[in-house]
Amino acid sequence: MTISHHPPEDLLADFAAGRLEEAHQLVVGVHVAGCARCGRFVQAIEQLGGLALEDVEPVPVASDAFEQVMSRIHDAPEQRAARTADLARGRDQDVPAALRNYRIGKRRRVAPGLSMRSIELSGSGKARAFLLRSAPGTRMLEHTHTGTELTLVLEGSFSHEGGRFGPGDFDYGDDETDHRPIVGDEGPCVCLVAMTGDLRMNGLLGRLIGPFVRL
Amino acid sequence: MIAAIRALDAPIRAKAGFPWRIEARLSTGASKGPKTKVDWADLIGRVASTGDREAFRRLFEHFAPRIKGLMLKGGCSSDEAEEIAQNAMIAVWRKASQFDPATAGAAAWIFTIARNLRIDLFRSRARADRLRGTSELPDAPDPAESADAVMSRVQDAARINSAVKRLSTEQSMVVRLSFIEERPHPEIASLLGIPLGTVKSRIRLAMNRLRDILDEEA
Numbered sequence: 001m002t003i004s005h006h007p008p009e010d011l012l013a014d015f016a017a018g019r020l021e022e023a024h025q026l027v028v029g030v031h032v033a034g035c036a037r038c039g040r041f042v043q044a045i046e047q048l049g050g051l052a053l054e055d056v057e058p059v060p061v062a063s064d065a066f067e068q069v070m071s072r073i074h075d076a077p078e079q080r081a082a083r084t085a086d087l088a089r090g091r092d093q094d095v096p097a098a099l100r101n102y103r104i105g106k107r108r109r110v111a112p113g114l115s116m117r118s119i120e121l122s123g124s125g126k127a128r129a130f131l132l133r134s135a136p137g138t139r140m141l142e143h144t145h146t147g148t149e150l151t152l153v154l155e156g157s158f159s160h161e162g163g164r165f166g167p168g169d170f171d172y173g174d175d176e177t178d179h180r181p182i183v184g185d186e187g188p189c190v191c192l193v194a195m196t197g198d199l200r201m202n203g204l205l206g207r208l209i210g211p212f213v214r215l
Numbered sequence: 216m217i218a219a220i221r222a223l224d225a226p227i228r229a230k231a232g233f234p235w236r237i238e239a240r241l242s243t244g245a246s247k248g249p250k251t252k253v254d255w256a257d258l259i260g261r262v263a264s265t266g267d268r269e270a271f272r273r274l275f276e277h278f279a280p281r282i283k284g285l286m287l288k289g290g291c292s293s294d295e296a297e298e299i300a301q302n303a304m305i306a307v308w309r310k311a312s313q314f315d316p317a318t319a320g321a322a323a324w325i326f327t328i329a330r331n332l333r334i335d336l337f338r339s340r341a342r343a344d345r346l347r348g349t350s351e352l353p354d355a356p357d358p359a360e361s362a363d364a365v366m367s368r369v370q371d372a373a374r375i376n377s378a379v380k381r382l383s384t385e386q387s388m389v390v391r392l393s394f395i396e397e398r399p400h401p402e403i404a405s406l407l408g409i410p411l412g413t414v415k416s417r418i419r420l421a422m423n424r425l426r427d428i429l430d431e432e433a
Binding site: 049062 | 418
């Protein structure tokens, strides 16, 4: 897998610092898991986090904190194992490993050649996350975004003015991006998408079907 | 450049509670303070191999108050910061055997644990607000663990360490203030005594520099 499109550095730094909202954390996280280059960048920021932790002014913890912690360790040594077993229930071969801890909705057709599965998030952020599957050769309608859109290709490819995006590639769109992606012919294209705001279809057809395309 | 940073020293120290011992770091560049350097990685190793309670107590005494301090800076309430500090130390105990000193420093590893707990806390808080007692969602994946295409990580670790060290003090400082401590840009500007517009460009520059150094060493 040759990855040629990466998230911008500030997004990676926010990811490493744990500052991204959930949908963005998810998309950037799946990219980072498969991209050694961005993985190194994230680790470098984590190193800086370690340095900050060393240098920060210590704030006293509760006077009995150590005893509390020791008794909790003693009381529930197997807690982690139980949790892992719990998570195994949600497995689904269709989705990448990083998504297996999430509940993923049924596939829903949104337009010809286009279907999506929404990913259930905690609701702490504004962006939604979903898997978008488009048939080979699909021409997406020309569209702009009212918010931001982070896209990670999981399978297949698409191309637009910014280049060709294959598995592992990351695409960032905002309200200044105006693009018209075309899905590659080699197979369906599956993307993990985090989106704030709405898609706004340009052109008459877009305006006609726009209300029905609830992405 | 040292002179420039010395000049920054005054506004920084004027701000109460500014945490970094800038003078010490500038003068030695490495270990700080008069205390002998403790090998935290070794203590974690002892927790992993023999459940060494005394080693764990030393880790706890050093890191728990620092985790609490960092979490307070990151917008947690005092109770939340305490909870994260305690839970992080429990995780240190439980995950001690997963710690690999060849790939991460002890402090960076503990930082990622606390970071992940904070993510979980913020999400479960939102979940509780929204769902009020309906079915519990599974936990968020652990970002530190999910990035485990680990084969090349050992060579990477040395490279990453040296890359971070090659950042200038002012570059690593601006990254830490902005991303780790989450201070808003106007506050960073006044802390560092630089114009607001410079904050953004300095962050940008630091990010690019880090990326370049990492690519160069790859």
